[in-house]
Amino acid sequence: MQRARVASFNVKNLIGADKEYYKFQQYTEEEYAWKSDWLAEQIVTMDADVVGFQEIFEEAALRDVIEEADEIGEESNEVSVPDRSKRYRKRAIFRKLSYTGYKDAALAFAPNVNDGEAGHRRPGVAILSRFGFEGTPEVIQDLSEPLDIPFQDMGGGDGGHYRISRLSRPIIKARVPMGGDVVTVFNTHLKSKLGEFVRPEAAEFAPEFELANYDAVGRALGSARAALRRMAEAWVLRGEIVAELKSGHPVIVMGDFNDSEHAVSSEIIAGEKAFKNYSWMLRHNAKASNDRYSREENKHIQEAIASVQLHSAEKLFVKKSLRDMVYTSAFGGVFESIDQIYLSRHFVPEAGGKFGEMEYFSVLNDHLTVGSHAEAPYNKLASDHGQIMVHLALNDERGDKR
Numbered sequence: 001m002q003r004a005r006v007a008s009f010n011v012k013n014l015i016g017a018d019k020e021y022y023k024f025q026q027y028t029e030e031e032y033a034w035k036s037d038w039l040a041e042q043i044v045t046m047d048a049d050v051v052g053f054q055e056i057f058e059e060a061a062l063r064d065v066i067e068e069a070d071e072i073g074e075e076s077n078e079v080s081v082p083d084r085s086k087r088y089r090k091r092a093i094f095r096k097l098s099y100t101g102y103k104d105a106a107l108a109f110a111p112n113v114n115d116g117e118a119g120h121r122r123p124g125v126a127i128l129s130r131f132g133f134e135g136t137p138e139v140i141q142d143l144s145e146p147l148d149i150p151f152q153d154m155g156g157g158d159g160g161h162y163r164i165s166r167l168s169r170p171i172i173k174a175r176v177p178m179g180g181d182v183v184t185v186f187n188t189h190l191k192s193k194l195g196e197f198v199r200p201e202a203a204e205f206a207p208e209f210e211l212a213n214y215d216a217v218g219r220a221l222g223s224a225r226a227a228l229r230r231m232a233e234a235w236v237l238r239g240e241i242v243a244e245l246k247s248g249h250p251v252i253v254m255g256d257f258n259d260s261e262h263a264v265s266s267e268i269i270a271g272e273k274a275f276k277n278y279s280w281m282l283r284h285n286a287k288a289s290n291d292r293y294s295r296e297e298n299k300h301i302q303e304a305i306a307s308v309q310l311h312s313a314e315k316l317f318v319k320k321s322l323r324d325m326v327y328t329s330a331f332g333g334v335f336e337s338i339d340q341i342y343l344s345r346h347f348v349p350e351a352g353g354k355f356g357e358m359e360y361f362s363v364l365n366d367h368l369t370v371g372s373h374a375e376a377p378y379n380k381l382a383s384d385h386g387q388i389m390v391h392l393a394l395n396d397e398r399g400d401k402r
Contacts, residue, residue, distance in 0.1 A: 001393055001394065001395070002178070002179045002180075002393075002394045002396075003359075003391065003392065003393055003394070004049045004050065004131075004178055004179070004391075004392045004394055005046070005047065005048040005049050005050075005389055005390070005391055005392070006048060006049065006050045006051075006185070006252055006254065006341065006389065006390050006392065007046050007048035007050070007051045007052070007254075007362075007387060007388065007389035007390075008051075008052045008054075008187070008254040008255055008256070008339050008340070008341055008387070008388050008389075009042070009043075009046070009051055009052065009053050009054070009383070009385075009387045010053075010054040010055055010189075010256045010339060010383055010384075010385035011039055011053055011054070011055050011056065011062075011065075011383055012055055012382070012383040012384050012385065013025075013055050013057065013123065014035075014039070014053075014055060014056050014057060014058070014061050014062060014065070014123075015027070015057035015058050015061055015121070016032060016058055016060070016061050017029045017031070017032035017033075019057075019058075019118065020118040020119045020121075021057055021118075021119075021121040021123075022119065022120075022121065023119045023120075024119070027381075031380070031381055034381050035381040035382075036061075036064060036065050036068055037068070038381060038382050039065045039069075039383075040065050040066075040068040040069040040071075040072055041069075041072060042364060042383075042387060043065065043066065043069040044069050044072050044073045044076065044099055045364065046362070046364070046387060046389055047073075047099050047100065048389055049129070049130045049131060050127065050128070050129045050130070050131065050176060050185060050252075051127070051128045052125065052126070052127050052172075052185070052187035052254040052255055053125060053126040053127070053128065053187075054123070054125050054169075054187070054189040054255055054256045055123040055189070055256075056109065056123055056124050056125060056126050057115075057121050057123050057124070059107075059109040059111075059126070062107070062109065062126055063107065066102050066105075066107070066128065069101075069102070070101040070102055070103060073099030073100075073101055074099070074101065076099055077098055077099055080098070081098045100130065102128060102130065104130070105128055105129055105130045105132075106128070106129050106132045106133050107126060107127070107128050107129075108126060108127045108129075108133065108137040108172055108174055109124060109125075109126040110124045110125050110126065110137075110139040110141070110170040110171075110172045111124040111170070112124045112141070112169055112170060113141050113142060113166065113170070114166070114168065114169075122169070123169065123189075124169065124170055125169065125170055125171070125172055125187050125188070125189055125255070126172070126187070127172050127174050127185060127187050129174065129176050129185075131176050131177050131178060132176075132177065133174050133175060133176060134175040134176065134177055134182045135175055137172050137173060137174035137175075138172070138173040138174075139170050139171070139172060139173075140167065140170065140171040140172075140173060140236070140237075140240065141166060141167045141169070141170040141171070142165070142166050143164070143165055143166065143167075143236070146163050146164070146165040147163065147164050147165070147232060147235075147236065148161045148162075148163050149161055149162045149163070149232060149235075162228055162232065164229060164232050164233070167233050167236065168190075168191045168229060168233065169188075169189040169190075169191075171186060171187065171188045171236075171237055171240070172186070172187045173185075173186050173240060173244075174187075175249070178250075178392075178394055179355065179356055179394025179395055179396065180394075180395065180396040181250060181355060182249065183249065183250045183251070183252055184244040184249045184250070184251050184252070185251075185252045185253075185254070186237065186240065186241065186251070186252070186253045186254070186255070187254055187255050188233075188237055188253065188254075188255035188256075188257070189255050189256045189258075190230045190233050190234060190255070190256065190257050190258045190259070190265060191226055191229040191230040191233055191258065192226065192230075192258045193223065193226055193227075193230075193258060193259070194226060195208065195219050195221075195222025195223050195225070195226055196222050196225035196226045196229060197209060197218070197219075197222045197225075206222075208222055227264075227265075230258060230259065230265045231264055231265045231268060233265075234257075234265040234266070234268040234269050235268055237253070237269055238268050238269055238271070241253060241269070241271075241308070241310065242271075242308050245307065245308045245344060246307075246308070250344050250346035250347065250355050251310065251342075251343075251344040251346075252341065252342070252343055252344070252347075252390075253269060253310060253340075253341070253342040254340070254341045254342075254388075255339070255340070256338060256339050256385065257269070257338055257339065257340050258338050259338055260336050260337060260338060261312050261314065261315065261337060261340065266340065269310065269342065270309065270310040270311070270312065270342055271305070271308050271309040271310060272305060272309070273305070273309065274301070274302050274305040274306055274309075277298060278293045278297065278298040278301045278302070279292060279293055279294065279295055279297075279298045280292060281293055306345060306351065306352070307345070309344075309345065309351075310342035310343060310344055311342065311343050311344075311345065311347075311348050311351065312340060312341075312342055313340075313341040313342065313343055313358055313361050313388075313390045314326050314337055314340065314341070314361060314388070316343075316348065316358055316361070317358070317360070317361030321361075326361075326363055327363075327365060327368075327386065328363065328365060328368075328385050328386035328387075328388060329368070329384070329385060329386070330365075330368040330369060330370045331370075331384065332370065333370040337388075338385075339385055339386065339387075339388050340388075341361075341388055341389075341390050343358065343390070347392060354395065355394065355395055356392050356393055356394035356395055357392070357393055358390050358391065358392055359391045359392065359393050360390075360391040361388070361389070361390055361391070362387075362388065362389040362390075362391070363386050363387070363388050363389075364386055364387040364388075364389075365386030365387075367382045367383070367386075368384070368385075368386055
């Protein structure tokens with residue numbers, strides 16, 4: 001049996017010192033050193049085999065943090081792990097205490113094509129893998145053709161459409177060798193809930209930004225635009241997921257979804273859940289009250305849905321542990337999980353999976369604050385997201401465990 005840890009980590013605006021990423025926002029040398037130390041320590045604590053990072057402005061800054069993590073980890077090993085002269089060094093506890101570095105790991109970074117000049121930067125994403133990659137990871141952001149989402153008026157007729165031609169942030173799709181197979185890993189960072197406002201021609205900014213002249217309806221419309229974009233991006237990701245599943249690949253999706261598990265955008269990514277029985281349901285073209293799906297058709301529908309459904313690692317954990325709450329964000333005093341890891345049924349034995357299973361789910365969120373007090377260095381420099389990680393037990397192949 002091979003074990004693997006897969007984690008998602010929104011690092012909150014990782015960029016070098018004295019570089020303005022958003023307007024008037026940058027780190028001093030001291031602040032950057034503090035942030036790098038904190039991020040490196042979190043990486044050591046997780047000690048994950050595969051990590052999906054979000055909010056990366058510079059690949060070089062991320063590589064510096066990973067290198068620092070290895071230095072911290074090696075120092076910890078010297079203190080915690082017995083040397084070869086000790087007969088008890090092979091005990092399981094010391095294997096758990098030992099940190100494995102990333103010197104030979106592969107890193108794939110996807111810069112944001114929307115990135116701009118100083119003060120108008122846009123972050124990208126990255127995947128770090130101790131298992132390497134099978135082939136070259138793919139970046140999805142500029143769509144080969146614009147995505148038009150058509151609408152129809154309630155009474156019929158053309159209701160217009162919503163169009164996107166580029167995602168707000170890139171998605172990385174990487175194939176990672178795991179447990180005698182290759183797993184397709186997606187790392188995503190969907191559009192946030194911050195309102196999306198339209199700047200009039202020749203205007204310096206959209207009027208909804210002027211809070212002294214608060215426009216409640218206009219700001220609500222901005223939230224609607226943000227939600228539409230987030231759901232459209234989720235649909236693009238869903239198409240990629242289904243293609244991988246139909247090709248027979250196990251799939252792991254991780255990242256900052258910027259919404260909870262039960263939000264529409266998250267449900268788009270995971271896929272719909274099957275009803276327990278479709279035999280009682282009228283056909284879509286029923287000609288009589290008893291024109292319903294047969295038992296055989298019910299089995300076919302159930303399998304068609306289950307084969308492309310993803311499962312929330314957090315929800316699987318809550319069921320196993322009987323915990324009632326997990327959260328990765330506390331912004332504004334709202335405790336919710338907006339960072340997710342989803343698993344295809346290959347990792348869920350109760351759903352028929354035989355490739356492996358999740359043994360545990362870790363959440364590192366002790367650093368989170370509600371933001372109700374004055375800005376402190378810790379708030380600014382640490383991540384405003386909790387880090388999440390799945391602990392997987394994998395089979396050699398799709399069948400029996402070693």
